[in-house]
Amino acid sequence: MQGIYNFAFIIAISAIAAMGGFLFGFDEAVISGTVDCVSTQFGLNVMASGWFVSSALLGAIIGVIVGGNLSDRYGRKSTMICSGTLFAVSMIGCAVAPSFIYLVIYRIVGGIGIGVASIVCPMYISEVAVASRRGLLVSLYQLAVTIGVVGAYVSNKWLLGIAMEDSDLSGISRTLFVDEWWRGMLGVGVIPSVIFLVSIFFIPESPRWLVLKGRMQKAEQVFARIYNNDSAIVRRQIESTLEVTRNSGSGYKALLSPGIFRAVLIGVAIAMLGQFMGVNAVLYYGPSIFKDAGLSDGDAFFYQVLVGAANMLTTIAAMFIIDKVGRKTLRGCFITIVNLL
Numbered sequence: 001m002q003g004i005y006n007f008a009f010i011i012a013i014s015a016i017a018a019m020g021g022f023l024f025g026f027d028e029a030v031i032s033g034t035v036d037c038v039s040t041q042f043g044l045n046v047m048a049s050g051w052f053v054s055s056a057l058l059g060a061i062i063g064v065i066v067g068g069n070l071s072d073r074y075g076r077k078s079t080m081i082c083s084g085t086l087f088a089v090s091m092i093g094c095a096v097a098p099s100f101i102y103l104v105i106y107r108i109v110g111g112i113g114i115g116v117a118s119i120v121c122p123m124y125i126s127e128v129a130v131a132s133r134r135g136l137l138v139s140l141y142q143l144a145v146t147i148g149v150v151g152a153y154v155s156n157k158w159l160l161g162i163a164m165e166d167s168d169l170s171g172i173s174r175t176l177f178v179d180e181w182w183r184g185m186l187g188v189g190v191i192p193s194v195i196f197l198v199s200i201f202f203i204p205e206s207p208r209w210l211v212l213k214g215r216m217q218k219a220e221q222v223f224a225r226i227y228n229n230d231s232a233i234v235r236r237q238i239e240s241t242l243e244v245t246r247n248s249g250s251g252y253k254a255l256l257s258p259g260i261f262r263a264v265l266i267g268v269a270i271a272m273l274g275q276f277m278g279v280n281a282v283l284y285y286g287p288s289i290f291k292d293a294g295l296s297d298g299d300a301f302f303y304q305v306l307v308g309a310a311n312m313l314t315t316i317a318a319m320f321i322i323d324k325v326g327r328k329t330l331r332g333c334f335i336t337i338v339n340l341l
Contacts (some may be wrong), residue, residue, distance in 0.1 A: 005130045006228050013203040017124045018140040019196040020117035021089050025148025026189055027114050032286050033156030034182035042100040053284050055104045055112035063115020076124040076206040086113030088193035095187025125206040146312035153308045157301040159184050211241045
């Protein structure tokens with residue numbers, strides 16, 4: 001199979017889908033540079049400031065709940081377009097929000113977008129990936145998340161430098177990048193969201209979804225591009241997809257099948273318990289923490305960039321060993337290291 005599939009095509013469309021992870025990471029991290037400024041401008045107390053930070057997570061919960069159904073009904077590609085649109089609207093809205101209430105509303109809208117993306121983007125990648133490279137390819141999404149985190153931190157530091165220079169900007173540019181520079185930090189997120197939206201139009205629909213919807217001709221065309229027009233392999237892929245669908249059932253009943261429920265339960269528990277490590281506090285409040293430790297604004301933002309870079313580099317390392325050592329072993333090593341720390 002190694003020489004049969006078109007890996008260049010697979011990794012290209014997977015990388016485009018993974019850009020949804022960049023939006024997730026950017027939204028998750030960009031807020032860290034705005035907390036103190038927004039709190040001061042709107043006179044927020046501790047509870048209101050926490051609500052400002054966490055409001056996007058409420059939207060993400062909504063996005064996760066509806067994302068699966070949207071992708072099953074309208075397709076992976078259309079759902080990714082919806083996700084990117086919501087994120088773009090959110091970034092523009094946050095940049096021009098006239099009050100704290102509107103700011104929170106747009107944060108929730110963006111959260112819905114990234115929640116949907118967190119479901120449909122890895123799903124799309126897994127459905128176009130060949131089995132031998134699936135771990136590596138799906139990891140592209142998590143890598144994109146960490147790149148988005150670093151991108152947000154670098155962007156925040158750069159925009160802070162512009163604000164501190166007190167340049168000759170005037171009008172709306174001065175408002176966005178000097179007087180109320182937090183608006184520029186949030187608004188700049190529209191750039192990657194537009195890039196993501198445009199790129200999505202150049203990738204095919206998931207062949208698995210096309211098979212499930214009975215659109216065999218289009219599914220064959222996509223599989224043919226993945227497997228270099230090898231008709232025998234294309235037929236096997238379609239037959240395999242149909243067989244898996246028949247055997248696994250549909251809807252939530254499939255979760256109760258032997259072996260599936262336990263695996264899902266363990267996976268969900270790991271994802272939930274992983275949030276108690278405290279990493280999110282650093283992601284959201286890193287500059288504030290560093291400033292409380294005695295660093296200047298510029299140094300605080302610089303060290304936050306280093307935190308994001310470490311996160312990205314370890315993700316890259318994991319990508320190259322996940323298909324060799326296995327998911328379970330890699331997760332066990334990670335948990336052991338955390339416990340030692």
